[in-house]
Structure formats: structure tokens, C-alpha cells
Amino acid sequence: MARGSAGESVLHKHLRVLQAFDALRPFLTLTEIADASSMPLSTTHRLVAELEREGLLERMPDRSYRLGVRLWEFASRTPGALGLRELARPWLAAVHARVRQHTQLGVLNGHDVLFIERLSTRDAVLNATLIGGRTPLPVSSSGLVLLAHAAPELVDEVIAADWPAYTATTIRGGDTLRAKLRHIRADGFAVADGYIHEESRGIAVPVMGPHGIVYAAIGVVVANDGASPQPAIELLTMAAAGITRALEEAYLPDGTAAPDAARGIRALVGSSQRSLDYFASLEGKSGLVHEWSAVNGR
Amino acid sequence: MARGSAGESVLHKHLRVLQAFDALRPFLTLTEIADASSMPLSTTHRLVAELEREGLLERMPDRSYRLGVRLWEFASRTPGALGLRELARPWLAAVHARVRQHTQLGVLNGHDVLFIERLSTRDAVLNATLIGGRTPLPVSSSGLVLLAHAAPELVDEVIAADWPAYTATTIRGGDTLRAKLRHIRADGFAVADGYIHEESRGIAVPVMGPHGIVYAAIGVVVANDGASPQPAIELLTMAAAGITRALEEAYLPDGTAAPDAARGIRALVGSSQRSLDYFASLEGKSGLVHEWSAVNGR
DNA sequence: CTCAGGCCTTCCGCTCAACGGAAACGCCGG
DNA sequence: CCGGCGTTTCCGTTGAGCGGAAGGCCTGAG
Numbered sequence: 001m002a003r004g005s006a007g008e009s010v011l012h013k014h015l016r017v018l019q020a021f022d023a024l025r026p027f028l029t030l031t032e033i034a035d036a037s038s039m040p041l042s043t044t045h046r047l048v049a050e051l052e053r054e055g056l057l058e059r060m061p062d063r064s065y066r067l068g069v070r071l072w073e074f075a076s077r078t079p080g081a082l083g084l085r086e087l088a089r090p091w092l093a094a095v096h097a098r099v100r101q102h103t104q105l106g107v108l109n110g111h112d113v114l115f116i117e118r119l120s121t122r123d124a125v126l127n128a129t130l131i132g133g134r135t136p137l138p139v140s141s142s143g144l145v146l147l148a149h150a151a152p153e154l155v156d157e158v159i160a161a162d163w164p165a166y167t168a169t170t171i172r173g174g175d176t177l178r179a180k181l182r183h184i185r186a187d188g189f190a191v192a193d194g195y196i197h198e199e200s201r202g203i204a205v206p207v208m209g210p211h212g213i214v215y216a217a218i219g220v221v222v223a224n225d226g227a228s229p230q231p232a233i234e235l236l237t238m239a240a241a242g243i244t245r246a247l248e249e250a251y252l253p254d255g256t257a258a259p260d261a262a263r264g265i266r267a268l269v270g271s272s273q274r275s276l277d278y279f280a281s282l283e284g285k286s287g288l289v290h291e292w293s294a295v296n297g298r
Numbered sequence: 299m300a301r302g303s304a305g306e307s308v309l310h311k312h313l314r315v316l317q318a319f320d321a322l323r324p325f326l327t328l329t330e331i332a333d334a335s336s337m338p339l340s341t342t343h344r345l346v347a348e349l350e351r352e353g354l355l356e357r358m359p360d361r362s363y364r365l366g367v368r369l370w371e372f373a374s375r376t377p378g379a380l381g382l383r384e385l386a387r388p389w390l391a392a393v394h395a396r397v398r399q400h401t402q403l404g405v406l407n408g409h410d411v412l413f414i415e416r417l418s419t420r421d422a423v424l425n426a427t428l429i430g431g432r433t434p435l436p437v438s439s440s441g442l443v444l445l446a447h448a449a450p451e452l453v454d455e456v457i458a459a460d461w462p463a464y465t466a467t468t469i470r471g472g473d474t475l476r477a478k479l480r481h482i483r484a485d486g487f488a489v490a491d492g493y494i495h496e497e498s499r500g501i502a503v504p505v506m507g508p509h510g511i512v513y514a515a516i517g518v519v520v521a522n523d524g525a526s527p528q529p530a531i532e533l534l535t536m537a538a539a540g541i542t543r544a545l546e547e548a549y550l551p552d553g554t555a556a557p558d559a560a561r562g563i564r565a566l567v568g569s570s571q572r573s574l575d576y577f578a579s580l581e582g583k584s585g586l587v588h589e590w591s592a593v594n595g596r
Numbered sequence: 597c598t599c600a601g602g603c604c605t606t607c608c609g610c611t612c613a614a615c616g617g618a619a620a621c622g623c624c625g626g
Numbered sequence: 627c628c629g630g631c632g633t634t635t636c637c638g639t640t641g642a643g644c645g646g647a648a649g650g651c652c653t654g655a656g
Contacts, residue, residue, distance in 0.1 A: 010308045026377040040616050067376045072414050073432050075373035078365045079324040116370050134371050338645050
């Protein structure tokens with residue numbers, strides 16, 4: 001396309017622009033964006049203008065940009081996350097009510113944990129901007145849990161790609177990581193003492209689905225004092241069991257499934273069902289199924 | 299770019315693909331996507347492949363696609379929505395605990411309401427897939443509230459663009475809409491009886507921010523029986539007042555502001571502050587402010 | 597077994613949308 | 627009035643994107 005262009009797709013560049021915004025810098029000027037995504041100014045200008053036109057970026061009165069609310073539109077249509085989120089929320093709330101610290105629900109995405117729900121309190125130990133979002137698997141307790149129950153190839157990949165060491169206690173090296181993962185599998189929980197921030201400790205447990213596969217992890221971020229993690233672990237384990245039960249109920253194939261529940265679990269299971277079957281099963285008793293079938297034969 | 303191309307940007311086409319997915323059809327095959335976005339198959343194939351590579355689309359074992367969890371990453375970085383969401387959640391939960399029906403938090407986006415938070419129960423009157431997401435302003439109670447307090451030009455635009463009539467009771471025509479909006483402004487709440495679905499009724503109230511501007515709307519979806527909406531209105535009004543108070547507290551410029559709160563309100567206010575000042579104000583008492591200032595002079 | 601019909605994937609020559617250096621613009625503070 | 631900084635516009639160049647067409651793969655009918 002252009003001279004110096006690295007032959008990279010436009011979409012990728014647009015995403016580079018969106019990536020420039022993170023929890024620590026939610027507002028950026030054009031120049032800052034160009035800088036952060038290392039692109040020529042004029043190119044950035046064009047990309048940004050287009051993103052703004054599409055509503056993915058919004059401009060503030062002082063000309064700085066922020067990510068647009070429209071991004072929520074797409075996120076809220078994501079089937080897997082939505083269903084799991086809504087099923088898990090009451091359980092997260094129960095944990096949060098007791099622990100009174102950041103409580104999160106994370107799923108595996110690439111080499112990172114992606115937190116799709118977070119309950120916080122303003123007096124939490126750690127600044128909320130430092131947690132949440134996307135975090136490399138080996139530095140977060142939730143990530144470690146997910147990695148411990150993921151395919152072995154993923155572990156190889158993650159080790160090959162390496163990860164940042166935020167503090168002195170962050171796990172370093174493939175062997176140490178593998179050992180940690182073995183422990184996590186044996187224990188059924190993960191504790192990460194100061195991996196991301198000296199003063200915080202992550203505690204997480206896996207959330208099983210009806211097929212015995214680990215779908216997600218739930219965890220809390222507490223103060224990294226010497227206190228025993230045991231109470232938190234017990235709370236989390238109970239909550240995880242509750243979510244698993246909710247997932248199983250949602251998966252009942254007899255039409256009693258709750259809409260969002262079914263949506264979530266189907267997507268997460270990686271079911272081979274198509275939308276129609278999906279709706280047929282979940283609206284089975286509402287009578288709507290016949291209309292759907294009629295409209296869309298298969 | 300190509301022969302028959304309408305001279306449309308690539309990003310727009312990518313978004314057309316993402317738009318093809320909605321609440322009613324969360325899983326689509328390549329052909330269905332091509333169809334829904336009216337694009338040639340081979341073009342769609344390329345677009346979809348790239349979206350998948352970027353994680354915005356995910357492929358199921360049966361080759362159908364769904365929106366990828368990665369979309370959550372961007373949504374969760376959106377400053378405005380996140381802060382408002384977390385501030386509002388306890389209040390939404392309070393309403394939801396009493397009403398036991400869909401409770402939503404919506405913001406204005408284009409000619410639609412965008413619901414950025416939703417609390418549901420599986421025994422809610424209306425199928426959850428039919429609510430939430432993006433809805434034209436004049437057909438939703440939350441949308442009507444937002445429109446009633448929006449700039450007059452927006453009302454003109456919305457009327458000019460028209461909107462779908464889902465049921466026989468959906469508002470039709472500019473004059474009727476303007477009259478309805480006047481009532482809503484006078485009453486302080488909106489009731490939408492069967493505008494979207496015969497059997498459901500939306501009730502919504504505005505959420506004010508510290509500057510007296512309406513930032514959002516909160517609402518519930520209940521059965522469209524003859525019951526008085528008064529109890530729900532009172533609950534919603536109380537919750538809205540609570541959220542306003544939370545927003546005001548969050549906006550205190552003395553450094554006592556909670557991180558996410560401030561982030562939300564700043565973005566919503568359309569403040570002319572930049573990220574640095576923003577962090578300075580909210581981390582004022584944590585001592586971090588000095589480091590920030592040092593790093594980023596201004 | 598063959599054949600027809602969906603659906604998906606790959607190929608490839610033709611363009612124009614995207615590219616980005618450079619120059620003009622607008623807004624400060626001095 | 628001027629210099630500095632961030633933003634916006636201009637414009638010649640070019641390869642990323644385009645999409646028709648052909649080739650695979652599967653399934654279900656004959």
C-alpha cells in the first residue's frame with residue numbers, strides 16, 4: 001500500500017490504536033496515540049478519524065481521545081462471556097461480600113487471562129486500575145489456574161513466549177512455572193504472592209463446567225500480609241462449585257434451561273450446535289420453538 | 299480498491315461483519331455472515347479470517363463463528379462506562395432484589411440506548427435475549443428518558459431517521475414522540491407499555507450527574523399487566539439519587555475520589571482534564587502522584 | 597457407487613483505498 | 627509579533643484489498 005508500510009493489515013493497525021489505551025492511560029491525544037502505537041502521525045490521524053466515525057473512539061472537548069462506549073455493544077453480544085458472567089455474578093457477589101476486596105472472573109484468551117467481571121470496593125487494598133483487564137497468565141493467580149488446567153501445548157507456548165517480571169517474586173523460568181502448575185493442579189487453588197505488585201496477593205480457584213473442563217477461574221486480590229489464605233480459598237471453592245452447578249442446570253437439554261445460561265454454556269462448551277438448535281432447546285417450553293423451526297428449516 | 303467495491307473503508311466492512319451477530323443469532327456460518335452483511339463470499343471469507351486472527355471472532359468446532367471474548371478487553375478499558383457501571387451496580391442490585399426482573403443501566407449512543415449493565419433472573423417475564431444490547435431510543439423506556447433530556451437537535455435527528463414499530467403500541471410519528479418526551483420531562487420517569495413486546499412494560503428514570511446533566515438511565519422490564527408502576531418508579535428514583543450521590547462523591551476534587559468512580563465521571567463529564575491530571579487528583583493521597591508528575595511533566 | 601447441492605477455501609489479475617512525508621494551519625505563551 | 631507544538635490537509639505512490647471463478651469437501655438422495 002504505502003512506501004514504508006510493513007505490509008500489515010488495516011484492521012491490525014486499527015487495533016494497535018485501540019491497544020494504545022490501557023488502564024493507566026485512558027485518555028490520549030493524537031500524538032500520544034501515534035507514539036504509543038509507533039506509527040506516523042498522519043497515518044494515525046486517518047485511522048483515529050475513522051475509528052471516531054465508527055464510534056469506537058470518542059473525542060473529548062480538549063481533543064484527547066478515549067475508547068468509545070460502542071465497544072460495549074460488541075462485548076455484550078459475546079455469547080460465552082455474557083452467560084457465564086450472569087451465572088457467576090451472584091456467587092462472585094457472595095465472595096465479595098465476605099472478602100471485601102477485588103473479586104474477579106477470568107477466562108483464558110491467548111496467553112492472557114481476560115477478566116470479564118470484577119467486583120470492587122473503593123477501599124480495596126490495590127488500586128483498581130492496576131487490576132483487571134488483560135494480564136499475562138503466569139503472573140496472575142487466575143491465570144495460573146487456567147494455565148494449570150489448559151492443554152500442555154499452551155504451557156509450552158507461554159514459556160517460549162516468556163512473560164514480564166513485575167516484581168522480584170514474579171515466577172521466572174519454565175521449570176519454576178511447570179512446578180508451580182503441578183502444585184496448583186494438586187492443591188486445586190493458586191496463591192500468587194506479590195507477582196504483580198509487592199503488596200498484593202492473588203488467590204484463585206478453577207471453575208469447572210458440566211463436562212469436567214475448566215472454563216474459567218475466580219479469584220480475589222487481597223493484602224499480601226502473612227494471613228492465611230485458607231478462608232478465602234474455602235469461599236472461592238464454594239462459589240466455584242455453585243457456578244458449576246449453575247452451569248450444569250443451564251445445560252439441561254430438556255428445555256428448562258435459562259436463556260442466557262444456555263447461551264453461555266453452549267458457547268463455552270464449544271458445542272457443535274447451531275443457533276437454531278440452541279434456541280429450540282432453550283425456548284422449548286415457550287412455544288416459540290415451532291415458529292423458529294418453521295422459519296429456518298434444519 | 300476492488301472493482302465492485304463501493305469505496306467503503308475496510309474497518310467499516312469489518313464492523314459490518316461484527317454487526318451481523320445479534321442477540322437472536324449469536325452463531326453464524328461464513329455464508330450467513332456474507333448474507334447478513336451483503337458482501338461477496340470470498341470477501342467475507344477474508345475479512346472473517348482476519349477478525350479471527352485478531353481474536354475478535356472465534357470459530358466453533360462446527361465451523362460456525364461467534365464474537366470473540368477479546369471484545370471484552372476493549373470494552374473493559376472504556377473509561378466512562380466502566381466507572382459508571384461499578385458505581386451504579388450496588389443500586390441496580392438493590393432495585394433488582396426488590397423487583398426481581400431485568401434491571402438495566404443504559405447510556406446514549408447515537409440514536410440508540412446502549413445498555414452497559416443488566417441484572418437478570420432466569421424467571422424474568424421476558425426472554426433475556428430480547429432485551430439489552432442496543433435499542434432505538436423511542437421504543438425503550440430508558441431510551442425515551444435519555445432522549446427527553448438530550449439536545450433538541452437529537453430529537454429532530456431521531457425523528458428524521460425514523461424508528462421501527464415492533465408492536466401496535468409502539469410510538470409512531472414525531473408529534474406523538476415529542477408529546478411523550480414532554481410528559482417524561484414533567485413526570486421525571488418514563489413508562490413504555492408493550493413498545494417492544496406486547497407482554498412487557500419498561501419503566502425508567504434518568505440518572506443525573508453532579509452538573510445536573512443526565513448521564514444515563516436506569517430501568518426495569520416488568521410484566522405488562524395493569525399493575526401500578528408506582529412502586530418500581532419509587533425504587534428507581536431512589537436508586538438514581540443514590541447513583542447521583544456516588545457520582546458526586548467520586549467527583550470531589552480533593553483526592554478522596556475512588557479511582558474508578560473518578561474515571562467514570564471524568565469521561566462522562568467530558569472533562570477537559572488529561573489523564574495525568576486525572577490520576578493526580580485521584581491518587582493525590584497515595585503519594586503516587588509525585589511519581590506520575592515526575593514521569594510526565596505537564 | 598455416482599451425482600447434485602451446500603458450504604468453504606484458494607487462486608490471481610485488477611484497482612483504488614490506504615500510505616506517509618511534507619507543508620499549512622491554529623493555538624498558545626512569551 | 628514570533629517560535630513552538632499539536633493538529634489537519636495535501637497529494638503522488640503503491641501494494642492490500644477486492645471478488646469472480648474454480649477447486650475441495652461433505653452429506654444426503656438416487
